[in-house]
Amino acid sequence: MLKLPIGATERWLIFVILVMGAALGVLTHTFLTLPNLFDLLNASSVDIIFGVGLLVVLIAGGIDISFAVAASVVQYLTALTLQAMGGGDWALGILLAGAFGAALGCFNAFWIYQFRIVSIVVTIATYNLFFGLLMFFSGGVSLYDLPDWLTTRIPVVSIETTNGRAEITILVIVMILCVAATWTLLQRTSTGRQLYAMGDNVEGARRIGVSLGAMHYLAYGWLGLMAGIAGLMQAHYAEEVVPNALYGRELNVLAAVVLGGARLGGGRGSILGVVLGIILVGMTQNGLNLLGISPYAFKMIIGAIILVAITLSSEGVGKLIGSLRAPRTRRMAQ
Amino acid sequence: MTTQTISPDRDRRIARLVDPEIANLLGLLVLVCLVFSVTATGFLSETTFVSVAFQLPELGLLTLAMLMPIISGGFNLAITFTANLSGLAMAAVLHSFGGADAGAFAIVLGIAAALATGALVGWLMGVIIATTGAHPILVSLSMMIFVRGLGEFLTHGGDISGTPNAVQAIGQGTVLGVPAPILVFAGAVLLWHVVMSRTRLGFATRMIGSNLEATRYSGISTRRALTLIYTLSGLMCGLAGIVMLARFNSVRVGHGEAYVLITVLACFLGGVDPFGGFGRVLPVAIALVILQVIASGLNLLGANQHLATALWGAFLLLIMVVRSIWTSRFLQILFARR
Numbered sequence: 001m002l003k004l005p006i007g008a009t010e011r012w013l014i015f016v017i018l019v020m021g022a023a024l025g026v027l028t029h030t031f032l033t034l035p036n037l038f039d040l041l042n043a044s045s046v047d048i049i050f051g052v053g054l055l056v057v058l059i060a061g062g063i064d065i066s067f068a069v070a071a072s073v074v075q076y077l078t079a080l081t082l083q084a085m086g087g088g089d090w091a092l093g094i095l096l097a098g099a100f101g102a103a104l105g106c107f108n109a110f111w112i113y114q115f116r117i118v119s120i121v122v123t124i125a126t127y128n129l130f131f132g133l134l135m136f137f138s139g140g141v142s143l144y145d146l147p148d149w150l151t152t153r154i155p156v157v158s159i160e161t162t163n164g165r166a167e168i169t170i171l172v173i174v175m176i177l178c179v180a181a182t183w184t185l186l187q188r189t190s191t192g193r194q195l196y197a198m199g200d201n202v203e204g205a206r207r208i209g210v211s212l213g214a215m216h217y218l219a220y221g222w223l224g225l226m227a228g229i230a231g232l233m234q235a236h237y238a239e240e241v242v243p244n245a246l247y248g249r250e251l252n253v254l255a256a257v258v259l260g261g262a263r264l265g266g267g268r269g270s271i272l273g274v275v276l277g278i279i280l281v282g283m284t285q286n287g288l289n290l291l292g293i294s295p296y297a298f299k300m301i302i303g304a305i306i307l308v309a310i311t312l313s314s315e316g317v318g319k320l321i322g323s324l325r326a327p328r329t330r331r332m333a334q
Numbered sequence: 335m336t337t338q339t340i341s342p343d344r345d346r347r348i349a350r351l352v353d354p355e356i357a358n359l360l361g362l363l364v365l366v367c368l369v370f371s372v373t374a375t376g377f378l379s380e381t382t383f384v385s386v387a388f389q390l391p392e393l394g395l396l397t398l399a400m401l402m403p404i405i406s407g408g409f410n411l412a413i414t415f416t417a418n419l420s421g422l423a424m425a426a427v428l429h430s431f432g433g434a435d436a437g438a439f440a441i442v443l444g445i446a447a448a449l450a451t452g453a454l455v456g457w458l459m460g461v462i463i464a465t466t467g468a469h470p471i472l473v474s475l476s477m478m479i480f481v482r483g484l485g486e487f488l489t490h491g492g493d494i495s496g497t498p499n500a501v502q503a504i505g506q507g508t509v510l511g512v513p514a515p516i517l518v519f520a521g522a523v524l525l526w527h528v529v530m531s532r533t534r535l536g537f538a539t540r541m542i543g544s545n546l547e548a549t550r551y552s553g554i555s556t557r558r559a560l561t562l563i564y565t566l567s568g569l570m571c572g573l574a575g576i577v578m579l580a581r582f583n584s585v586r587v588g589h590g591e592a593y594v595l596i597t598v599l600a601c602f603l604g605g606v607d608p609f610g611g612f613g614r615v616l617p618v619a620i621a622l623v624i625l626q627v628i629a630s631g632l633n634l635l636g637a638n639q640h641l642a643t644a645l646w647g648a649f650l651l652l653i654m655v656v657r658s659i660w661t662s663r664f665l666q667i668l669f670a671r672r
Contacts, residue, residue: 311462
């Protein structure tokens with residue numbers, strides 16, 4: 001299955017990232033410094049964990065917009081459970097967060113699979129259900145009283161430079177583990193190939209013996225697991241649990257993942273694309289910041305970039321260049 | 335006009351009178367009213383129904399904006415922010431003509447600006463969806479991020495307030511005792527009903543929702559139809575933006591953000607097929623009334639705002655489950671007969 005490790009979208013993204021990095025390096029003297037680049041990596045880690053989880057659902061042919069809110073719920077539940085258990089440690093924290101997250105993911109899968117409801121509708125519903133219940137029961141109150149192990153920064157690589165200390169923290173390590181696990185699932189197991197098959201053609205996959213139910217629970221459960229871990233890492237990064245801290249994050253992650261070449265409708269997408277897409281968006285934000293552009297313009301610029309990217313995406317360009325290949329059927333429904 | 339029944343006219347008229355879908359929804363409406371009149375004191379009063387009539391239109395217009403894309407098998411997640419941006423355009427025009435003292439010309443110009451803004455956003459979405467074949471959820475999502483960003487950039491997160499009395503009359507006034515916004519909404523429902531049931535575009539919309547490729551091969555310009563669907567959707571957002579501006583006398587980006595859920599809810603409660611292809615305007619309008627009555631009832635009961643959000647989510651799941659069970663039962667009966 002390894003014909004070419006890097007696809008066209010990924011090559012294009014790498015090119016844009018390099019050009020943008022060079023431009024920012026010339027325009028600002030802080031961008032190309034080790035502390036800034038490491039900060040960028042640390043800050044993007046949570047989104048990358050979300051992103052690889054979401055990728056699995058997109059490949060399986062679904063969509064989920066509830067995961068960021070689910071992560072907030074997981075943060076809250078984990079923090080409260082750890083408090084009740086009197087502390088705990090990293091292993092217990094990740095185990096709890098992952099379990100809560102996977103349970104919420106399976107909750108989505110239950111409605112989508114058992115009742116054949118369109119995934120966007122289910123996740124719009126659970127998005128509001130999760131968020132409403134979280135705000136109702138938490139009263140919108142933030143938790144600052146977290147266990148010490150969760151709030152202490154753990155630098156893994158620490159380099160002293162002329163521009164200050166550059167650190168890579170445990171966030172990046174967890175991110176790399178999540179990316180590696182998802183990559184193994186998608187590329188190195190037959191289950192992963194079944195996910196691609198289901199995303200590409202549900203009926204075809206069913207007829208060759210793919211268990212659609214298992215695949216649904218796996219895909220949404222996996223996203224839930226990743227979202228739970230990402231939620232814990234975000235709490236670690238922010239050193240607090242704020243109920244609406246992740247509110248709205250799903251849109252940025254979704255946009256970045258699609259920027260990385262994943263297709264709504266399923267069957268296509270790569271881990272590398274996700275990582276590159278999120279880094280590109282993170283870099284744009286970081287660059288705009290360093291260039292001193294009004295933060296109010298950030299969303300507009302990022303939205304415009306994504307719109308242009310979609311318009312120029314391979315299918316669109318293929319159409320513009322002309323129908324050299326046999327016309328591909330456009331997928332509209334779902 | 336496109337579908338023809340062989341049965342005689344009288345049968346058709348009777349069939350239309352006892353349309354089961356509309357009858358079911360009306361029954362549900364009565365039931366909801368009964369439940370709230372028992373549980374919430376002061377529900378069965380004039381004030382409740384007046385407030386429903388004033389609150390319904392903005393939600394209703396946004397639902398109509400969501401309806402056409404859903405029937406065509408797509409989605410428009412950008413509706414609320416498109417409406418905000420349109421309201422912003424109108425407020426900006428009014429502001430440049432002196433805010434609360436703006437004359438009739440400025441008002442007309444402002445309304446035109448709002449409708450044009452909405453239509454432009456919709457058109458852009460439609461063109462991208464139609465020419466690239468990119469997924470409507472994706473296109474409308476990125477359009478939503480862009481439009482929200484643009485609005486926040488222009489207002490810096492604040493609000494623009496101060497409109498002439500004539501504009502406020504659109505949102506708060508009454509005509510012969512009937513709230514003005516409900517008249518606007520009724521007009522929009524009528525327009526959408528005619529578009530969906532009496533025009534080629536309405537027919538094309540349903541056909542695209544059923545099967546895009548087949549529609550294209552049968553000689554309908556799907557590209558033009560899709561562009562038009564999203565342009566009309568944007569236009570309706572513009573109208574919603576005007577009503578919102580008129581009702582609150584101010585516009586803020588992010589107002590009505592939570593409406594997306596309820597518009598989706600109204601469409602599916604109103605019998606629109608979530609996979610596209612089927613759906614009518616009138617049942618959706620009745621479904622809207624039901625939802626607005628529930629919202630007002632919950633308000634009267636003093637329900638927590640966040641709990642209400644959660645309830646809407648649960649309600650959407652419930653409706654989809656009932657629909658799913660309904661259709662699978664229906665299919666079983668159909669197959670058992672064979």
